[in-house]
Amino acid sequence: MREKNQMKQWLNTFTPKKVMVCTQCQTKFRFPVKPGKTLNVTCPSCRASYQISFVNPLVQLLQGRLNWITLNKTEKKKLFVLFATIVIAFGLIVSSFLNPIKPSIDQTQGIEHVL
């Protein structure tokens, strides 16, 4: 039983949380991050409610819920950078498999030797 509780505590430390400042009373409060969901957060001190969306535009796009045309310029740019990063990373992984790293030989010294 005790071990289970410790496990829960340990897991809780890894639960992403966000701090929000209430615009009504400036109270800082924390709420859990729920990716892909829209949360209704209520301020603990003045009961002002906020709707916080954790919906990732990329996920929405992949699920076909979001149209590319509806994205604004900065969102498009972000997605493009993300996509380019994935492509480059993937390319590096593939090329490292195709061309295993060989022990490097100093090229300039090699040429001097031949001459």
Ligand SMILES: [Zn+2]
């Ligand atoms: Zn408040």
